[in-house]
Amino acid sequence: MSAEASEAGAETPHVWVLLGEGAGGNAQMIALAEALGWPYETRQLSWNVLNHLPNPVIGAHAFTLDRDAATLQPPWPDLVIAASRRAAPVARWIKARSGNRTRLVHLLHTQMNPRYFDLVVTSAQFRVPTAPNVLRTTLPLNVVEPATREAAACAWRPRLSHLPGPWIGVLVGGTSSSHRFDATTARALAERANAMAQATGGSLLVTTSRRTPCEAADVLAAGLTVPHYFHAWRADDPDNPYPAFLALCARFLVTGDSASLPAEAAATGAPVTLFEWPSIRPPRSLPAMVKPIHRALVYNGWYKPRRDFAAFHAGLRDAGLVDTESPATPPDDMARVVSAVRALFERDRPMDSAAAICQSTGHSS
Numbered sequence: 001m002s003a004e005a006s007e008a009g010a011e012t013p014h015v016w017v018l019l020g021e022g023a024g025g026n027a028q029m030i031a032l033a034e035a036l037g038w039p040y041e042t043r044q045l046s047w048n049v050l051n052h053l054p055n056p057v058i059g060a061h062a063f064t065l066d067r068d069a070a071t072l073q074p075p076w077p078d079l080v081i082a083a084s085r086r087a088a089p090v091a092r093w094i095k096a097r098s099g100n101r102t103r104l105v106h107l108l109h110t111q112m113n114p115r116y117f118d119l120v121v122t123s124a125q126f127r128v129p130t131a132p133n134v135l136r137t138t139l140p141l142n143v144v145e146p147a148t149r150e151a152a153a154c155a156w157r158p159r160l161s162h163l164p165g166p167w168i169g170v171l172v173g174g175t176s177s178s179h180r181f182d183a184t185t186a187r188a189l190a191e192r193a194n195a196m197a198q199a200t201g202g203s204l205l206v207t208t209s210r211r212t213p214c215e216a217a218d219v220l221a222a223g224l225t226v227p228h229y230f231h232a233w234r235a236d237d238p239d240n241p242y243p244a245f246l247a248l249c250a251r252f253l254v255t256g257d258s259a260s261l262p263a264e265a266a267a268t269g270a271p272v273t274l275f276e277w278p279s280i281r282p283p284r285s286l287p288a289m290v291k292p293i294h295r296a297l298v299y300n301g302w303y304k305p306r307r308d309f310a311a312f313h314a315g316l317r318d319a320g321l322v323d324t325e326s327p328a329t330p331p332d333d334m335a336r337v338v339s340a341v342r343a344l345f346e347r348d349r350p351m352d353s354a355a356a357i358c359q360s361t362g363h364s365s
Helices: 003-008 023-036 084-097 146-156 183-200 214-223 242-248 260-266 291-299 309-318 333-343 350-360
Strands: 015-019 040-044 079-083 103-107 119-123 134-137 167-171 203-207 228-231 251-255 272-275
Touching: 015 023, 015 084, 023 040, 023 079, 023 103, 023 333, 079 084, 084 103, 119 333, 134 333, 146 242, 167 183, 167 242, 167 260, 183 203, 183 214, 183 251, 183 272, 203 242, 251 260, 260 272
Parallel strands: 015 040, 015 079, 079 103, 103 119, 119 134, 167 203, 167 251, 203 228, 251 272
Antiparallel strands: none
């Protein structure tokens, strides 16, 4: 598409999705591309050791890529959707190669000044600084589609029919940069899950995930004393019951180390209980005289603040999505994001149009 056609909106914008190594980020990018309804292509990226340099040092370059620069060739897209720190310099490099015609929508965090991007879509745990082009969502953008859930439920319902209802889904994350899911935590989760099942006379449908340590998973399985089905996560598992559990369970117990798990559980409309435990290094308050320096370092990408899951969980509770017997309907964050992205391609002042959408929703701060 020509620059003139893209600016005028005479043709449908063409999209590149820069896939990384994180399943959650990839799922959100694909979900956004699908929701836009524009033609898109994926580009799988992998990085060399230079990706560990600070993003302000890398700038708008692709020398951090392992072997993928050859797949990034013109014709350049009208829109790049990318996510997280390592993809940010590559997205900027594409924009520069297109003569600054390509627009950049970045998810999660950029770890560089947001002004280099047309739209940054983030949520509370990433602590992205305020900017006119920063749009904050309550939940991540990835959800398991109802049709996928129902198809899986049809396959799994007969296999679980021996278990008494109601069924309680236990969705288990694991160890990350912010949390350590060890044997002690696994035992505490088992006790909490047992108590929930005993209170209702039901049973547990438990699934671990990629980040669940094998030892902790074994401790969790051994600690379950009520009727249950336990699924240990495996890579590329064609028989993963996770979508079925989302469709079949009357309520959920979800570990608090993940954003995707509570989002996908909340999207079902069933009650969701968060299982929280102390993070490895919780965010700490800074002296007042240090805060302006810290803010400048974060804003310009020289320092990445720790993820603040406490703030994320507070937002979920404020929205009535977790820890309540009468959960609210999840906000349509995807519709807001799609509107902001489409505004980037309006004829006049696309950046201002997107910023107006961010500000009008009350999520720019």
